[in-house]
Amino acid sequence: MPVELEELEQEAAQEVSTEDLLAAIKEARSQQRDVIEVLQERNLIVSDELFVQALQAFRLLKMYDEVLTLFTIFEGIYTDQVAAYAERLCACEALSRASSVFAVFESMRAVGLQPDLRCFNIVLKVHAHNKSWKGTMRLLEEMKTDEIQPDVQSFDYALSSCPTRKNWDVTLRLLQTMRLMEVRPNLSCYRSAMHALSYSPKWDDALKVYNEMRESGFVPDEDILRYFLRACFNSPFENDAIKVFKELETDSTLILTQVHFDMAINICEASGQWMEVLALASSMGARGVSPHSATCNVVLKACVELGKWEVALKLLETMERDGTDLDPFAYSTVLVACGRAEQWDEVLRLYNELKERAPGLLELDMAFQAITALCQLGRAGDAMLLYREGLQKGLGKRLWQRRRLGSDPVILDARGLSPDSAGIAVRAALEDFVQEADGVAVSSGNARLGALAGFLPTEPSDIVVAVDDESFEGEMPHADSTATGVLDVIKEMMGPDVKVQCARNPFASVKIPGAELQAFLAQRVK
Missing domain, CATH: 3.30.1370 (Ribosomal Protein S8; Chain: A, domain 1)
Structure with missing residues (x-):
């Protein structure tokens, strides 16, 4: 560019500010005019700096197509700068044009420009969205070759790129790399890492990462705690998971939700630790955490296994009073608890109440509990009537099957x-x-x-x-x-x-x- 022309452009650039660019863009949009045409008419893009400012203004206003159009118009004039390519990469990523992001990134090297950290991070973001951990690892190697130090955002995208079910080991390698580079993970990094480690068979890896996160001063959110508990429940020893959960309960900085209690109660159910189920249910009540209906059913089942029919009845009454969405299993479980304790009057009372208030919940197995109670109370005739009534109302299938032809039984x-x-x-x-x-x-x-x-x-x-x-x-x-x-x-x-x-x-x-x-x-x- 001739010296005289360059000096003229510098003088013009001094007379144009970012505010002028934004004002012109807003005016053009309000008049429904072509924004780029207005900028050219007013000669507002006369330098590298103003060109980048215009690209930034379009990006901030989410006018991503205009970013790409403006770049094309002035390509070869003001585009030989990394900042301009960074804006172009941002626009392509915002428009979900992954292939364009990769093409633009490669074109930078073709014109002799060295991508900076921001450019690398934009490409890493695309890899994270696509769960392309191999592409991520290649890009991190390029950064190492180009002597560009990844920052926490780089590793955040890298961790997010790992498919959680298969490549949890890659997550551990990335965390180790962060430690070696002295890059401190943020909460998002820990969330991605814990999500991946929740599928690892080595639950103690998740425990180490959790402890590191807490020592760094971060308070885990609901998702991180859920991933952490899922990892702990991968332990072959159920008591390990229950021990960890009890330690979490003592941490006053944590907010344990029904999701976390549900997970702990389910693992106790699977291992038959019914007293622990009741203890966890009691802890939920003390914290004011409302259980899911499925969790209530597990607690009721624990009452059956432990012979605590009175507790089961009280819990059922509480659930009804609190408006819990109860299903037939809940009522059937309480009937079983009362039946095992030979509380026949309670069985009949509950069955008759349910028959009157919510007949749609009745099932044949509930009727059989009432039938047993009637027989035990010497009311065999009423038991037969109830059995036939249940069949007539479609509470269950007829229990016998017969063949009209042949000798089958x-x-x-x-x-x-x-x-x-x-x-x-x-x-x-x-x-x-x-x-x-x-x-x-x-x-x-x-x-x-x-x-x-x-x-x-x-x-x-x-x-x-x-x-x-x-x-x-x-x-x-x-x-x-x-x-x-x-x-x-x-x-x-x-x-x-x-x-x-x-x-x-x-x-x-x-x-x-x-x-x-x-x-x-x-x-x-x-």
Whole structure:
């Protein structure tokens, strides 16, 4: 550029300020005119410095397309400076044009410009967004070659670029590099690092990073604590995780939320530490932390396992009063707790209250708890009515399945039922067979056909009642088992001499042979 022209531009530049540029841009936008055209008309871009200031103004106003357009117009005139390329890189990154960022970065070297720290950080940001940790590591090597010292922002982007589930080891290497370069991590760095380490099988790595973060004066937020706890729960020893959580509880600077308590309670549930579940629930209450409904269910389950039916009832009442979104599992769990404690009146009270207030939550397993209670209170007739009412209202599937053709047995599934409930189910099934046989006999006038009701054209099939595996001690069912409840009803209805078969293979069962069933039906039809 001739000396005279350069001097004229310097004089013009002295007469133009950043305020003039911003004022012209705002005026053009208010008049809906082309901003760049206005700047050129007023001769406001007459030096390298003003050119960069114009690019910066566009960027600050989020006019990223104008940044790129202005750069293109003056390319080769005022663009041979790193600051101008940095603004161009910023615009490409803001417009999510990753390939353009890489192309512009390479073009700097092509025109003989050395990218500075800001330029490198913009490219690192793109790698972080793309989770391209390999690209990040290559770029850090370039910075080392160019003798450019990465700052905390560089490492923040680098840590964010690591896919958390696979490359947690890269995170450890980056943290070590920061220590060697004496670059102090910020909270965002620790957040990214802890997220990655939450998938590491070496939970003590996360513990070391957490302690380092605390010693640096940072207070972890909810996400960092969640990642840290997830890492601790990777320990093969559940007590390690619980010990860490208890230490966190004693730290008054931390804010533990329902998410953190949920995680601790879930790990206790998985390891069967029911007393710890109740202790954590108590701590939540003391801190004023409201649990999720799923967590409440785990606490209720702990009450069942520990036989604390009164605690379960009180907790359920508290949850109802606080407006917790309760599901059927919560009520079923409390019914089980009361049933195990043989608090039959409480079982019926809770079931009837639920039946009146929220019938939509009722399920067949809840009805079976009430059925057992009625049987224990000597109200077998009411128990049968409740069982049939439950089936009619669609609270559960009919427990028995039958084949209309062939010799396959009729299967009745009584697993998981109490002896009383299993007996009621078997009684109802046999009564149904009798009712069907009566109907066929009446309509056909043939008792023989009645005894074969539902089984034509074959002989009556066997009835196989599946029972709990724990029902047997050796070859005989033990007292108070599902099998015993089934046998008692069969002998009561079909006679003490009925020939039934108990088996443990292929599954625990009680079988009524088809011939015995036919004799029973023939007798009842007469």
